[in-house]
Amino acid sequence: MAMRRSDVLIVGAGHGGAQTAIALRQQGFEGDIEIVAAQVEAPYERPALSKEYLSGDKSFDRLLIRPEDFWRERSIRMTLGRRVVEVSSTDRHVRLDDGQVIEFGALVWAAGGTPRRLTCQGHDADGVYTIREKADVDRLNAALGFNPRVVIIGGGYIGLEAAAVLAKSGKPPVLLEAGERVLARVSAEPLSRFFEAEHRRHGVDIRLSTSVVCIETVGARVSGVRLGDQTVLPAEAVIVGVGLAPAVEILQEAGAEMSDGVLVDALCRTSLDGVYAIGDCARHPNAYSDGGLVRLESVQNASDQAVTVARTIMGGDEPYVALPWFWSNQYDLKLQTLGLSQGHDQVVVRGRPDQRAFSVIYLRDGRMIAIDCVNAVKDYVQARAWILDRRSPDVEALRDPLTPLKAVPAVPAAQAQGSHTPV
Numbered sequence: 319m320a321m322r323r324s325d326v327l328i329v330g331a332g333h334g335g336a337q338t339a340i341a342l343r344q345q346g347f348e349g350d351i352e353i354v355a356a357q358v359e360a361p362y363e364r365p366a367l368s369k370e371y372l373s374g375d376k377s378f379d380r381l382l383i384r385p386e387d388f389w390r391e392r393s394i395r396m397t398l399g400r401r402v403v404e405v406s407s408t409d410r411h412v413r414l415d416d417g418q419v420i421e422f423g424a425l426v427w428a429a430g431g432t433p434r435r436l437t438c439q440g441h442d443a444d445g446v447y448t449i450r451e452k453a454d455v456d457r458l459n460a461a462l463g464f465n466p467r468v469v470i471i472g473g474g475y476i477g478l479e480a481a482a483v484l485a486k487s488g489k490p491p492v493l494l495e496a497g498e499r500v501l502a503r504v505s506a507e508p509l510s511r512f513f514e515a516e517h518r519r520h521g522v523d524i525r526l527s528t529s530v531v532c533i534e535t536v537g538a539r540v541s542g543v544r545l546g547d548q549t550v551l552p553a554e555a556v557i558v559g560v561g562l563a564p565a566v567e568i569l570q571e572a573g574a575e576m577s578d579g580v581l582v583d584a585l586c587r588t589s590l591d592g593v594y595a596i597g598d599c600a601r602h603p604n605a606y607s608d609g610g611l612v613r614l615e616s617v618q619n620a621s622d623q624a625v626t627v628a629r630t631i632m633g634g635d636e637p638y639v640a641l642p643w644f645w646s647n648q649y650d651l652k653l654q655t656l657g658l659s660q661g662h663d664q665v666v667v668r669g670r671p672d673q674r675a676f677s678v679i680y681l682r683d684g685r686m687i688a689i690d691c692v693n694a695v696k697d698y699v700q701a702r703a704w705i706l707d708r709r710s711p712d713v714e715a716l717r718d719p720l721t722p723l724k725a726v727p728a729v730p731a732a733q734a735q736g737s738h739t740p741v
């Protein structure tokens with residue numbers, strides 16, 4: 319098989335891979351760039367899959383990150399529908415699933431991840447869906463046309479967004495969450511309780527602290543979900559949203575250091591010479607985390623790391639420093655999150671959840687480290703300076719939604735510490 323060479327070879331045509339190629343050209347890189355990806359589509363906006371694409375409000379061509387000819391015009395070679403099955407960092411080449419070998423000067427691993435699956439009996443039955451790729455949603459939408467009873471497993475963002483789409487279309491599902499509240503991994507209790515109430519109001523049957531024993535089947539098809547208390551919920555479709563497994567096996571086999579994802583430094587370098595990693599699959603030092611390394615699953619992180627890795631490849635040494643942000647749309651609710659709340663020791667609710675416009679603010683040692691804003695765009699915009707400057711707001715003023723965030727007085731951090739009510 320003929321061998322070819324790319325100065326920069328990017329594995330993955332998601333947000334990270336696409337933005338790396340864009341950033342390289344924006345930064346004046348003139349060498350060869352090739353993107354190899356398992357997905358068959360040109361790079362597209364993944365978040366819409368559980369939102370406007372699932373609901374049918376946006377057609378696929380409106381999700382493309384760039385028009386199809388953008389890539390050709392910038393001499394970015396796209397090899398789609400092909401999987402990298404082997405990486406050699408010593409020989410600086412990859413092997414594809416059809417046997418092609420591509421040599422590289424630098425390799426950027428932006429392979430994202432695959433949805434975690436259930437392990438119980440029936441987990442792979444017909445009618446069990448995950449939402450990660452366009453094809454997943456196309457299959458799910460085809461099935462929804464038959465008006466099935468739907469059970470969603472997992473009360474994270476994807477499960478909740480799918481529940482909102484179904485409820486809005488008049489088919490509210492049952493949603494099962496193993497923990498005591500939804501969104502527990504990322505948010506404080508006031509936000510979880512608010513979203514639980516909203517979903518229930520729209521007819522979603524949310525069941526908390528509920529374990530799944532197995533998926534019941536008739537033949538190869540789903541017929542229901544058996545719960546820990548042995549009740550069986552009838553269902554013809556089950557959507558599983560229980561997290562992501564980073565796609566790093568190939569890099570692991572190549573010898574890269576791992577820890578729930580591939581380890582990278584602040585320049586997005588893995589432990590392998592000439593091999594970089596970004597996005598959902600990369601555990602990295604983050605200036606806004608509580609000390610440790612983090613792996614973030616967000617468009618912001620993938621896109622900003624793409625800019626960093628492009629700089630690094632072009633000889634720069636500017637570390638990755640970007641304030642994390644995230645969003646989710648459910649019903650008419652716009653949730654926007656800024657910062658990382660892990661490690662907070664105080665939570666302040668600002669505004670009134672019953673009026674469906676409020677913020678949840680996370681403090682550590684009196685300093686604002688993160689905010690969740692529900693229909694509160696002004697707070698989202700004005701919180702940025704607080705979090706970036708790591709300043710300590712006066713908590714009483716903070717609680718009052720009539721005082722704009724930017725007008726809240728700052729207090730010395732030591733004073734703020736003294737007023738703590740730990741959570």
Ligand SMILES: Cc1cc2nc3c(=O)[nH]c(=O)nc-3n(C[C@H](O)[C@H](O)[C@H](O)COP(=O)(O)OP(=O)(O)OC[C@H]3O[C@@H](n4cnc5c(N)ncnc54)[C@H](O)[C@@H]3O)c2cc1C
Nearest residue numbers: 330331332334356357364365402429430597598615616617
């Ligand atoms: C349903 C859904 C909703 C989301 N909503 C939001 C949201 O509202 N806001 C937000 O910020 N983020 C959201 N996210 C997360 C966001 O989409 C991801 O963080 C982002 O896509 C990560 O980009 P990435 O480049 O790391 O990986 P991905 O976008 O997953 O791209 C991975 C690429 O790697 C390819 N690939 C994988 N393995 C191989 C291999 N061995 N060989 C070749 N190619 C390979 C894949 O085909 C794909 O092209 C959502 C994700 C999903 C699935």
